[in-house]
Amino acid sequence: MKKISIAIDGPAAAGKSTIAKMVAHNLGYTYIDTGAMYRCVAYYALRHNVNFHDEEAVNALLKDIKIGMLPGGRVTLNDEDVTSSIRANEVSMGASIVSSYAKVRSFLVSQQRELAKGGGVILDGRDIGTVVLPHAELKIYQVASIECRALRRHKENLERGIPSDLEEIKKEIADRDHADMTREVSPLKKADDAIELDTSDMTLDEVVAHVMDLVSARVA
Numbered sequence: 001m002k003k004i005s006i007a008i009d010g011p012a013a014a015g016k017s018t019i020a021k022m023v024a025h026n027l028g029y030t031y032i033d034t035g036a037m038y039r040c041v042a043y044y045a046l047r048h049n050v051n052f053h054d055e056e057a058v059n060a061l062l063k064d065i066k067i068g069m070l071p072g073g074r075v076t077l078n079d080e081d082v083t084s085s086i087r088a089n090e091v092s093m094g095a096s097i098v099s100s101y102a103k104v105r106s107f108l109v110s111q112q113r114e115l116a117k118g119g120g121v122i123l124d125g126r127d128i129g130t131v132v133l134p135h136a137e138l139k140i141y142q143v144a145s146i147e148c149r150a151l152r153r154h155k156e157n158l159e160r161g162i163p164s165d166l167e168e169i170k171k172e173i174a175d176r177d178h179a180d181m182t183r184e185v186s187p188l189k190k191a192d193d194a195i196e197l198d199t200s201d202m203t204l205d206e207v208v209a210h211v212m213d214l215v216s217a218r219v220a
C-alpha cells in the first residue's frame with residue numbers, strides 16, 4: 001500500500017500526539033513528536049543556565065545539541081534519555097520561548113525533514129502542514145475547546161500522580177497558544193489545505209477512526 005506523509009498541527013493539549021501515536025501504530029508508520037525537539041533545546045538551555053529570552057545565547061548552544069528520536073517515542077539529548085525530563089512545566093514554557101527563534105527553527109526543521117523523507121510518517125507540531133511538510137498528502141488541524149483541553153490535561157496529571165490545578169493549566173495552555181500563534185517565524189495556523197478536526201465531543205477511538213478514514217481515502 002502507498003505510504004503517505006501525515007501532518008497534524010494544532011494548539012496545546014488538543015490530543016495531537018495521542019492520536020498521532022495511535023494512528024502511526026495502526027498503520028505501521030513512524031511517529032515524530034516535533035514538540036519534543038523544541039523541548040530538548042529548552043531543556044539544554046535550562047541545564048546550562050542560559051536565559052530562554054537571550055536569543056544569541058540560545059542560538060550558540062545549537063552546535064552542541066544532538067537529538068535522537070528513538071522508535072517507541074523515547075527521546076535522547078546528547079545520548080541521554082530525556083523523555084520524562086522534557087515534560088516539566090518550566091520546559092514547556094521554555095520551549096514556547098525558544099521556538100520563536102529563527103535559528104532554532106531552521107536547525108530543527110531540517111532534522112524533521114530528514115526524518116520524514118521517504119514517507120510513511122506522522123509528524124505532529126505547530127508548523128508541519130505549513131512549513132515542514134507543505135506537500136504532505138494529509139494535513140489535519142486538530143482543535144478542542146480550551147475547557148476541554150485543560151480538563152483532559154488535568155485528568156492526565158492526576159492519573160500520573162502529578163499535582164495539578166485546573167485554572168493554572170488553562171492559563172498555561174492559553175499563554176502558550178497565544179505565543180505560538182503570534183510569533184513572527186512560522187506561527188501556528190491552519191494550512192489552507194488542512195482538514196480542521198474539533199475533538200471536543202469525540203472519544204479517542206472516534207478521532208482515530210475518523211483519521212483512519214481520511215488516510216484510507218488517500219492511499220486507495
Ligand SMILES: Nc1ncnc2c1ncn2[C@@H]1O[C@H](COP(=O)(O)OP(=O)(O)OP(=O)(O)O)[C@@H](O)[C@H]1O
Pocket residue numbers: 011012013014015016017018019035152153156199202203204207
Ligand atoms: N478525544 C479525546 N478524548 C479524550 N481525551 C483525549 C482526547 N484526545 C486527547 N485526549 C487526552 O488529552 C490529553 C492531551 O493530549 P496530548 O498530549 O496528545 O495533546 P497534544 O496536542 O499532543 O499536546 P501538546 O501540544 O501540549 O504536546 C491526553 O491525556 C490525552 O489522552
Ligand SMILES: Nc1ccn([C@@H]2O[C@H](COP(=O)(O)O)[C@@H](O)[C@H]2O)c(=O)n1
Pocket residue numbers: 012013034035036038039092095096097099124125126127128176180
Ligand atoms: N512544530 C512545533 C512543535 C512545537 N513547537 C513549540 O514547542 C512547544 C512544545 O510543544 P509540545 O507539542 O510538546 O507541547 C510548543 O508550545 C511550541 O512553542 C513549535 O513551535 N513547533
